Amino acid sequence: MPHPLLRTGLATVVGLAFSLSLALTVGCDVSSTGDGSGNPTATDPWADLWCVPDCTGRVCGDNGCGSLCGTCEGDNACTAAGQCLSTAAGSIRGTLKFEAQWPEVQGASISLGGPQVFPGARMLAVSLNTAGELTGAAQADDDGKFVIPLSAPATGDEQLLFTTLWVPSLDAENIVFSVLKPQDGGDPAETVSPPWAWLVPVPAGGDVGQVTITEEQGSGAMYVFLFTVEAMRSVTQDMLNGNPDKLKSLAVLWSPGIEWSCGACYASGAAQWVDETSKVADQSVFISGESGGASAWGYPVILHEFGHYMAQNYSRDDSPGGSHSIGQAIAPAFAWSEGWAGFFAVSTMSRWLQSPEPIFWDIQQGASFWLDYSGGAHDQGAFVQPNMDGGLDQLLDECWVATMLWHVWDGADVPEKQPDGVALGTDAVMKAVASKRFLSYDRGAPGADFVDFCDAVICGQPSMAWPLKQALNGLLSFPYDGGSQCP
Numbered sequence: 001m002p003h004p005l006l007r008t009g010l011a012t013v014v015g016l017a018f019s020l021s022l023a024l025t026v027g028c029d030v031s032s033t034g035d036g037s038g039n040p041t042a043t044d045p046w047a048d049l050w051c052v053p054d055c056t057g058r059v060c061g062d063n064g065c066g067s068l069c070g071t072c073e074g075d076n077a078c079t080a081a082g083q084c085l086s087t088a089a090g091s092i093r094g095t096l097k098f099e100a101q102w103p104e105v106q107g108a109s110i111s112l113g114g115p116q117v118f119p120g121a122r123m124l125a126v127s128l129n130t131a132g133e134l135t136g137a138a139q140a141d142d143d144g145k146f147v148i149p150l151s152a153p154a155t156g157d158e159q160l161l162f163t164t165l166w167v168p169s170l171d172a173e174n175i176v177f178s179v180l181k182p183q184d185g186g187d188p189a190e191t192v193s194p195p196w197a198w199l200v201p202v203p204a205g206g207d208v209g210q211v212t213i214t215e216e217q218g219s220g221a222m223y224v225f226l227f228t229v230e231a232m233r234s235v236t237q238d239m240l241n242g243n244p245d246k247l248k249s250l251a252v253l254w255s256p257g258i259e260w261s262c263g264a265c266y267a268s269g270a271a272q273w274v275d276e277t278s279k280v281a282d283q284s285v286f287i288s289g290e291s292g293g294a295s296a297w298g299y300p301v302i303l304h305e306f307g308h309y310m311a312q313n314y315s316r317d318d319s320p321g322g323s324h325s326i327g328q329a330i331a332p333a334f335a336w337s338e339g340w341a342g343f344f345a346v347s348t349m350s351r352w353l354q355s356p357e358p359i360f361w362d363i364q365q366g367a368s369f370w371l372d373y374s375g376g377a378h379d380q381g382a383f384v385q386p387n388m389d390g391g392l393d394q395l396l397d398e399c400w401v402a403t404m405l406w407h408v409w410d411g412a413d414v415p416e417k418q419p420d421g422v423a424l425g426t427d428a429v430m431k432a433v434a435s436k437r438f439l440s441y442d443r444g445a446p447g448a449d450f451v452d453f454c455d456a457v458i459c460g461q462p463s464m465a466w467p468l469k470q471a472l473n474g475l476l477s478f479p480y481d482g483g484s485q486c487p
Ligand SMILES: [Zn+2]
Pocket: 304, 308, 338, 341
């Protein structure tokens, strides 16, 4: 019998993953703060963008803005619906981990290191009875630990399911994000593909111990899922006023051995289906699963494509597109679009790992490259620096745009190596690119560009005008003038 607290969204997820019967069964190794979002004020120009913690009907668990509604005491565990439920009757518990490959820099080249084990933080664990009905759910904590309260002790007939379909809350009707397992590659297009899913048998008593999803079992899908969900949470918190119902659905298509003609790309018009009648996404990101390539471990590329999805849907992107390469100065709106995506990739991962990781890297057919957005250099030399006499509308190297963004961003969410007097942090950066100033005005070169971004930051925080100008004119050699009028 489904738990009464579990509502439509989650039931849809489980129904889909289970009815498709495509889950891999994996063995289990039985061994066994303030709201952080600031406060809206009447004079705050970003007031409508602040995340509003929502604990309506919830006494524990996530408040939608990155902190907790409360914690449960003693034998009680927090259910996915934010209720403390006694586990005295019974529970299913364990720790979820997965294997991931991590990059190693050796001189000018990057290679993937041996498998490392990461905790399956924030992954949804759901329990199913023999009929495949949902009996409970929990979200794993930062260490991958989960406890699903049950109304009776586990008999040994239950199963545990982890899947790469994501609903932002149990009140949400629709799946917002999924990692799907394409059956064929080729040109990026609309497809019918199952989600990735893993089933774990539950022993009598309910302790499944440590479950480790291996690389062979497709742990790459879990890696992509976890850091992209983190990116979705940033979008919800900073750009959608904490309202996940405004998220535009997205799927990432990835499977080992499946390759796309674009390598990696974002397609705003490609919808995705898990069967003939169930559409799960209106837009897609395609990632090649080429062996000898970065594949699922190439988080900079995957998050770069997510950065394009974000700019397209929640910010503004006037890029003319076209070919571009490292060390080339291009039109400011084009450089903004690519530089933003690159910055978004490394800053998101840095937040996820809670340490500065300014290196953008990729490996294709065994060949690698890297870009250091902190140091302003790549494996072949330095980025192209702007000219202090070149005006606000000069051509820019997209990598330098990312470098400027990195330096005005770092120091708040992660420590900064080189103090530059500006540490905007993620909230301010995201709010700026979603602000009315950025969306509706244009200064500098035609189209949304780095100048518009700086103006938007200052419209939100006038006190930043001087430090921002100083940092850009000095260390970053961009002739920013300190801003113009605000809406
Ligand atoms: Zn791009």
